[in-house]
Amino acid sequence: MIRRTTIKTFSAAAILTMAGAFSAQAAVNGPVNYIIPFGPGGESDISARFQQPFFKSMFGQDLVVSYQPGGGGAVGWASLNGKKGDGQTIMGVNLPHIIIKPAQKNVGFKTDDLNTFYMFHFTPDALVVKADSPYKSLQDFIDAAKAKPGQMTLSGSGKASANHLAQIKFDKMASIKTTYVPFKGTGAAVAAMLGSQVKAEWGYSTVGAKQGAAVRMLAVAMEERHPLFPNVPTFKELGYDMVGGAYRGIALPKSASAATTKMWSEMIGEINRDPAFVKKMLGGGFAMLDVDAAGMASFMKARSVEYLKDAREAGLIK
Amino acid sequence: MNQDSSYNNHKKSIEGSNFGSLIVSIFFILAGFLTLYDTQSYTDADSSVFPQAAAILLILCASVSTIQNLIRPMADEGFGRGSWWRRLLLVTTMLLTCFAMPYIGFLLAAAISFVGGMIAAMHDRWSLKSLIVYLGSGALIMVVFYILFRYVLYVPLP
Amino acid sequence: MDINNFLAALTLTNIALALFGVVAGTIIGSIPGLTATMAVAVLVPITFSMEPASALILLGAIYTGAIYGGAYAAILLNTPGTPSAIATTFDGYPMAKRGDGDLAVALACFASVFGGLVGAMALLFLAPPLSEVALAFGPGEYFWLSIFGLSLIAALSNGNLMKGLAGGAFGLILSTVGVAEISADIRLTFGSQTLISGFGVVGALIGLYCIPVLIDLVAVPDRHLKIEDDVKSVRIGEAASIAMKSKVNLIRSSIIGTLVGILPGAGGSVAGLVAYSEAKRNASPDQKFGEGEPDGIIATESANNATVGGGFIPTLVLGIPGTPPDAVILGALLVQGVRTGPTLFQSGSDSIAYTFIYGLLIATILMLPVGLLIGRYAYKSIVTIPKAVLVPTVGFMTIIGTFAIHNSISDVGIMIGLGIFGWIVGRFGFSASPIVLGLILGPIAEQGFVQSWIIGSATNDLIGMFFGRPISQAIVAFTLLSLFYPLWVGRRQRAMK
Numbered sequence: 001m002i003r004r005t006t007i008k009t010f011s012a013a014a015i016l017t018m019a020g021a022f023s024a025q026a027a028v029n030g031p032v033n034y035i036i037p038f039g040p041g042g043e044s045d046i047s048a049r050f051q052q053p054f055f056k057s058m059f060g061q062d063l064v065v066s067y068q069p070g071g072g073g074a075v076g077w078a079s080l081n082g083k084k085g086d087g088q089t090i091m092g093v094n095l096p097h098i099i100i101k102p103a104q105k106n107v108g109f110k111t112d113d114l115n116t117f118y119m120f121h122f123t124p125d126a127l128v129v130k131a132d133s134p135y136k137s138l139q140d141f142i143d144a145a146k147a148k149p150g151q152m153t154l155s156g157s158g159k160a161s162a163n164h165l166a167q168i169k170f171d172k173m174a175s176i177k178t179t180y181v182p183f184k185g186t187g188a189a190v191a192a193m194l195g196s197q198v199k200a201e202w203g204y205s206t207v208g209a210k211q212g213a214a215v216r217m218l219a220v221a222m223e224e225r226h227p228l229f230p231n232v233p234t235f236k237e238l239g240y241d242m243v244g245g246a247y248r249g250i251a252l253p254k255s256a257s258a259a260t261t262k263m264w265s266e267m268i269g270e271i272n273r274d275p276a277f278v279k280k281m282l283g284g285g286f287a288m289l290d291v292d293a294a295g296m297a298s299f300m301k302a303r304s305v306e307y308l309k310d311a312r313e314a315g316l317i318k
Numbered sequence: 319m320n321q322d323s324s325y326n327n328h329k330k331s332i333e334g335s336n337f338g339s340l341i342v343s344i345f346f347i348l349a350g351f352l353t354l355y356d357t358q359s360y361t362d363a364d365s366s367v368f369p370q371a372a373a374i375l376l377i378l379c380a381s382v383s384t385i386q387n388l389i390r391p392m393a394d395e396g397f398g399r400g401s402w403w404r405r406l407l408l409v410t411t412m413l414l415t416c417f418a419m420p421y422i423g424f425l426l427a428a429a430i431s432f433v434g435g436m437i438a439a440m441h442d443r444w445s446l447k448s449l450i451v452y453l454g455s456g457a458l459i460m461v462v463f464y465i466l467f468r469y470v471l472y473v474p475l476p
Numbered sequence: 477m478d479i480n481n482f483l484a485a486l487t488l489t490n491i492a493l494a495l496f497g498v499v500a501g502t503i504i505g506s507i508p509g510l511t512a513t514m515a516v517a518v519l520v521p522i523t524f525s526m527e528p529a530s531a532l533i534l535l536g537a538i539y540t541g542a543i544y545g546g547a548y549a550a551i552l553l554n555t556p557g558t559p560s561a562i563a564t565t566f567d568g569y570p571m572a573k574r575g576d577g578d579l580a581v582a583l584a585c586f587a588s589v590f591g592g593l594v595g596a597m598a599l600l601f602l603a604p605p606l607s608e609v610a611l612a613f614g615p616g617e618y619f620w621l622s623i624f625g626l627s628l629i630a631a632l633s634n635g636n637l638m639k640g641l642a643g644g645a646f647g648l649i650l651s652t653v654g655v656a657e658i659s660a661d662i663r664l665t666f667g668s669q670t671l672i673s674g675f676g677v678v679g680a681l682i683g684l685y686c687i688p689v690l691i692d693l694v695a696v697p698d699r700h701l702k703i704e705d706d707v708k709s710v711r712i713g714e715a716a717s718i719a720m721k722s723k724v725n726l727i728r729s730s731i732i733g734t735l736v737g738i739l740p741g742a743g744g745s746v747a748g749l750v751a752y753s754e755a756k757r758n759a760s761p762d763q764k765f766g767e768g769e770p771d772g773i774i775a776t777e778s779a780n781n782a783t784v785g786g787g788f789i790p791t792l793v794l795g796i797p798g799t800p801p802d803a804v805i806l807g808a809l810l811v812q813g814v815r816t817g818p819t820l821f822q823s824g825s826d827s828i829a830y831t832f833i834y835g836l837l838i839a840t841i842l843m844l845p846v847g848l849l850i851g852r853y854a855y856k857s858i859v860t861i862p863k864a865v866l867v868p869t870v871g872f873m874t875i876i877g878t879f880a881i882h883n884s885i886s887d888v889g890i891m892i893g894l895g896i897f898g899w900i901v902g903r904f905g906f907s908a909s910p911i912v913l914g915l916i917l918g919p920i921a922e923q924g925f926v927q928s929w930i931i932g933s934a935t936n937d938l939i940g941m942f943f944g945r946p947i948s949q950a951i952v953a954f955t956l957l958s959l960f961y962p963l964w965v966g967r968r969q970r971a972m973k
Contacts, residue, residue, distance in 0.1 A: 033474060033883075040517060041803030049811040053524055062521065068882050071655025071662075075673040079884070089474075105361075105662060107655065108672050153931050159362075159659055179934035181615075181927050184657050184741075184919075187796045187803075191740055194794065195611030198931065210795045210810075212817050284810065339904045346642050346906075353649050353664065362659035367929075368922040369652045369663060376645035383638035383905075400695030408694050409687075409896060412871060416889045424879075428872055435690070435868030441697035442864075452865055459869055463876055473880045 027263070028087060031062040034250075035091040037076025039069040042186060043123055043206055043286075044092045044248055050280050054271045071107065072158050073097050078108030085255030087264065095119075095247035096307045099300075100160050103308060103317045111304070117261045118268040119249035119291040119299065121281060123204035125166040125221040125242065126232075130194055131214050138218045138238055141200065145176035152178040153198040155189040160316045162246035163189070163202040165307065166221070168314040173240045190215075204245055205229065209285025221245055227282055247289065247303070265293035336387065343384040350377035404438040411435065424475040425464055432456050481827055484529065485834035493534040494839035498846050501541025505548075506854065508555045508682050508870070509877010512542035513800040520808045528812045529828045533835030535808065539801045540592050540784045540840055543744055544847055547584040547777055552577055552701065552858045553870060555686035559677055560744025560780035562912060563752040565685065566632070567765065567772030572701050574768055578855045582715035583770055584777045585847035587726065590719070591778030592840035594730035595737060595785025599792075600833045603821055606786075607793040610738040615931065616941055618741070619924030620951040622917040625746055627955045628753040629910045631962060632766070639905045647914020648921070650675045657919065658926050670886040678881055679891045680915055682874050684908040687895020693867050700866065701859050712848055718770050725755050725771050726778050733779030737786020743799050744780035745916050751779030753958055761969075785836065792816055792829055 032055075036044045048065050055063045068076040076091060077098060083089045093116050101107045127141065135141045145152040156163030159182045167180045181198055183189040186207065193201035194214065201207070205226050208217045217232045221242045225234055235242040250268060252261055269292050271277055278288055291299045311317045353373035357366040411434025419427040436452055467473040484490070504515040515538050523531030546557030551568035564584065571580040598606060613621075626644050633640025653664040654674030665671040693700060719726065729751035736747035755775035756765040763769050787798030795816040797803035809816065820829040858866065878891045898908050932941030942948065 039800065039803060040513070041797050041806045045803075045807045046810050049520075049807050052521060052811075064521075065517070066883070067517070070673040072657065074655045078669065078672060107662065108669055151935050153934050158657070179930060181930045182658050183927065184923060187740065191611060191790070191794065191796045192614065192927075195614060197614035210816065212815065212819075214794075214817065280813075283813070342901050342904045342906065343642075345901075346646060349646065349649065353652075356664050356666075360659075360661040360663065362656075362661050364926050364929075365656045365659040365661040365663060368918075368925060369649060372645050372648035372652070372918070376642055376649065379638045379642035379645060383642060386638060400692065402695075404694040405691050408691060408867070408871070409892070412875070412892050413889070415875060416885060416892060419885050419888075424876075428875060431871055431875065432868040435694070435871045436864050438694040439867035440864040442862075448864075452862075455865060456868060460872060463872070467876060467880060474883055475876070475879065476885070 028059060028061050028267075030088065031064050032087075033089045034063045034065050035076055035080075035089065036065060036067050037069065037073040037092060038067065039185065040067055043204065043246070044094065046206075046284060047121055047248060047281065047286060048092060050277065050284070051268075051271055054274055054277050055267070058270060058274075059267060072101070072161065074101055074107040074109070077101075077114060080109070080251065081113055081254050083253045085253040085257070085260070087252065087256060087260040090250050090252055090264065093249050093251045094162075095249075095303055096160075096162055096165060096311075097246075099304050099307045100165075100311055100316070103311065104160060111300070113254060114251040115254045115256055115261060116249050116251040116296055116300070117265040117293040118272075119247050119289050119296070120268055120272050121286045122245050122247040122289050123162075123206050123285070124226070124245040124287050125162065126203055126205050126208060126245075127170075127218040128190075128193060128201045128203045128207050128211075128215050129199070129218060130196065131216050133200070133216065135200065135218065136216070138233070138235075141218055142174050142176055144199075145174075145178050149177040150179055152176070152200070153181055154178050154200050154202050155181050155183050155192040155198040156202040157184070157186045157189050158182055160311065162204075162244075164316075165310055165314070166202045166242070166245075168316075169242060169310055170235075170240065172313075173242065204285070205287065206285035208232070209283070222287060226285070226287065228285055245287075249291070261293050339387045340384060343380045343387065346380035347377050347384070350374070350380065407438040408435050411438075419476050425460060428460055428464075429457075432460060481830035482834045484831045485533070485838060490530055490533050490831075490835050491838065491842075493530055494537045494835055495842055495846070497534045497537025498541040498839050498843050499850070501538035501543075502545035502843070502847060502850055503541075504538070505542030505545025506557045507873055507877060508549050508553070508557055508686050509678065509874055509880065511558050511678055511800075511881075512539050512546075512560075513804060514880065515539075515542050516801045517804045520804060523808055524811065528809065528814050529831040529835065531808060531812065532805070532828065532832040533839065535801075535805045536784070536788070536832065536836045537839035537842075539805070540588075540781060540836070541843060541846075542801075543781050543784055544585065544588040544592075544777070544843060545850075546780075547588070547773075548581065548851065548854050548858075549686075551580045551584065551773070552855065553686065554689045555870075556681055558744070559681060559912075559916065560748060560783070561776070562681070562745050562909060563748035563776035564773055564780075565909070566752060566776070567767070567769050570766070570768035571770070571773070575701070576768065577701055577859065578711045578852065579715055579718075579770070580773055581851040581855050582712050582848060583718060583773045585844065585851055586715055586719040587729075587774045587777035588781040588847065589840055589844045590726050591730040591733055591781035592784055592843065593837065594727075594778070595734045595782035596833060596837045596840055597785070598734045598782075599785040599788050599836070600830075603789045603793050606734075606738050606789050609735075610740065610790045610796075610798075611794070612947060613739050614945070615924045615927035616945055616948045617924075617951065618739075618920055619928055619942075620948050620955070621739070621742070621746070622921035622924060624951050624955045624958070625749055625913065625917045626921070627959050628749050629913050631753060631958050632756070633907075633910065636905050636907075640907075640910045643901075643906045643910030644914040647911040647916075648918040649914075650680070650911070651915045651918025652922070658923055670890070673882070673884075675890065675894070675915060676881060676887065677912070677916055679878050679887050680894055681912055682878055683891040683894030684898035684912055686870065686874050687892060688899035688902050688908070690867055690871055691895075691899050693863060700863060719774060722771050722774050725758075725774050728758075729755060729775040729778040730782045733782025734786040736779070737783030737798055738789045740790050740796050740798050741920060742783075743787075743916075744783045745913070747779040747783045748776035749913065751775040757958060757961060781840075788836075792820055 052063045102110045219235045350373040360366045411431045415427045415431040504510045546561035549555045549557035550561040550564040554569040556562045629644045732751045733747040790796045790798045791802040878888045932938035
């Protein structure tokens with residue numbers, strides 16, 4: 001008898017505690033400030049805009065997108081921990097940027113400063129040329145690069161960015177020497193390629209989606225071919241073990257509580273599972289990814305090791 | 319881009335403006351050298367080319383302008399007439415607003431510069447009626463825009 | 477291009493949206509600190525529930541209204557409301573100071589509408605070929621274009637050549653402060669966290685233009701602007717006749733604006749500058765540019781509104797935004813699933829692009845009555861408001877506007893600091909415009925130079941990269957022309973005396 005009462009009391013206590021925990025759980029109160037640390041129109045902006053309507057319909061609040069460009073994202077990330085950690089302010093984060101930049105010099109933040117709680121997509125690296133370019137396949141490109149070392153000019157967004165790292169990595173794999181010309185943003189890099197200012201571009205699959213028939217993607221850095229581009233081979237199937245690109249996710253200020261972080265992780269994860277959302281993302285040339293708050297630490301560690309190694313070998317960092 | 323030519327030409331002001339011009343030009347020359355010094359610490363060769371070129375241009379032009387000024391001082395430069403305390407009041411209250419904003423919130427801080435600016439700009443005599451009207455309309459403007467920015471445009475004003 | 481698209485643009489909803497957009501845009505653009513980009517970005521979520529064409533019409537109307545609205549502050553307060561209106565201060569403010577402010581505002585309206593129409597026409601008929609022109613501009617061309625811009629600063633400095641160049645060079649240096657885009661260095665921050673974001677154009681604009689004006693306004697008891705006893709609306713007729721007489725200027729400036737608009741990254745400020753300098757070069761001897769010459773306003777305002785239509789060309793044809801508001805609009809389009817590219821321009825009765833362009837044309841036409849009306853009230857209020865309310869209100873607007881750019885208080889502090897600096901150096905012959913223009917042109921010049929250098933070195937063709945390309949050669953020729961033409965004319969005039 002005593003045992004049953006004890007059990008009942010314990011259960012009641014347990015339920016009450018859970019209820020208490022539930023009511024103490026974080027909730028989104030009012031519109032959320034979603035800061036993109038870049039200018040408008042880029043991949044970070046577009047994926048955020050995709051999320052906006054789904055967030056509204058699933059959780060009833062507005063995601064207000066604002067921009068804080070500067071230093072290739074550094075300005076925004078350096079300012080994140082100065083914001084309130086009540087869950088009303090979130091910021092987009094990008095890999096490899098947040099790993100490479102602090103390793104290069106004092107940019108105002110360290111990778112661990114950012115409380116990244118979800119990585120929800122990546123844009124696979126892609127080697128893009130103009131539709132009327134003489135390079136019809138990856139092999140054409142490699143042959144041309146081998147014939148005239150250093151004269152193959154490629155545009156890309158920024159220095160020590162995903163595009164730049166892709167160029168370095170592939171140059172090593174294919175034993176060629178190409179010249180990387182940094183531009184401010186993907187738009188400018190694409191314009192340079194389309195205007196034949198450079199011979200090719202290290203971009204992403206999203207470039208192919210946006211430009212359509214005006215460009216030809218020679219290869220994408222994915223495990224399997226992208227559903228939107230069934231005719232574009234992967235680097236892997238052509239013999240080059242290159243899978244990756246720019247990963248994008250969202251972070252909270254470090255002062256955010258564990259409950260808030262978990263809540264946001266679950267909310268973004270839920271959006272990521274929505275088939276309509278996935279369809280929109282794939283249709284834009286993005287590739288999906290799901291790394292939640294729990295799995296973040298090991299994911300970041302693995303990527304850090306990889307990126308820092310590549311960057312060190314390329315001489316980008318000491 | 320023309321100078322406002324409604325200032326007096328006193329001999330004193332020519333000398334005064336000469337001195338001031340000199341200081342300003344020297345400031346620019348120093349700024350150029352400072353930039354050159356800073357470029358020594360860049361790791362990437364690409365990032366120093368442009369600032370160095372601009373700094374050299376700045377030093378050259380500012381130097382020539384200094385020499386020009388010494389040879390042929392411009393009479394219509396200088397701080398001219400105009401009350402200093404009002405200018406200081408305006409600027410100090412604006413700066414005060416800036417520093418106080420994180421502590422007392424946007425509206426109160428902005429009120430500081432608003433009142434400061436009002437007092438600085440008010441040249442006529444104060445009357446009770448004008449005081450009420452000005453303060454009232456000022457408060458109205460501030461509140462309306464605060465609401466607009468905070469709640470319609472979602473700008474997180476402190 | 478058929479009539480169905482035109483009719484689609486004429487629906488009540490779309491016309492209402494165009495009207496609302498123009499009004500809202502004009503008001504937002506006239507407030508220093510609020511830019512067209514901000515206006516467009518804020519209203520994008522509303523467009524998600526709209527038809528793509530209607531959304532575009534609303535955003536386009538706001539954009540074109542804001543570019544026009546920037547002229548109010550430029551003329552009446554010597555502060556460009558948006559960067560596009562920088563060149564409008566050159567003659568706008570002097571005109572206001574001598575009592576012709578209402579004429580200036582009306583002129584700005586006519587010019588803006590004309591320029592906007594030309595830009596929209598170019599978008600309608602010439603988008604695909606003009607986009608090819610945009611692509612032909614490579615790093616070398618951008619570099620020379622920015623050098624051209626800087627030479628214009630020098631040429632416009634009216635005798636203070638060295639000081640103008642020094643100001644421009646200082647602006648160039650200011651533009652390098654912070655994290656470098658092209659490389660990875662941090663420059664000129666001296667360890668300060670606040671400076672790591674560099675000097676934003678809009679904050680610097682407000683600080684360097686507006687604060688000195690306020691400082692001087694409080695210092696003297698005179699009225700800000702002369703009031704005519706009766707603020708007549710007859711000036712609209714006067715403005716119209718002046719505009720008619722300056723047809724050549726109008727057309728030339730609008731074309732310049734359209735062409736500069738199609739270059740991604742150039743923008744309305746560069747367009748206004750180039751158009752102004754060309755108008756000055758082609759002026760008759762009795763015209764005094766820089767002292768309140770109506771042709772100056774006509775040139776700059778038609779050019780900057782032409783960049784609206786022009787900027788949409790690379791945006792819609794290539795998916796590459798021509799100006800920052802275009803980037804936001806592009807994002808909104810992509811969310812709606814609209815694919816940019818030449819296919820967008822294929823005629824079909826439900827062509828989004830064509831419906832939008834007609835809507836933009838309608839919005840631009842609507843800007844004429846709307847703009848004149850708002851302009852008249854804006855002029856009346858600014859002129860009659862007592863200084864004791866005007867000064868603190870404008871000061872307040874600069875604070876709230878600068879804060880709203882990046883939600884940062886330090887931006888406001890930097891703005892005020894720059895303002896004090898601008899006032900001091902302005903007193904000794906270093907005016908704000910060269911510094912701000914240097915700040916705007918700096919990144920374009922630097923990126924163009926470094927990229928050309930890299931490509932030229934890689935292909936062993938450095939000389940060719942910088943001097944061998946036809947468009948570059950043309951720009952260099954124009955630069956030399958604008959630098960030496962005034963000297964040559966001056967010499968000829970002296971010889972004739």
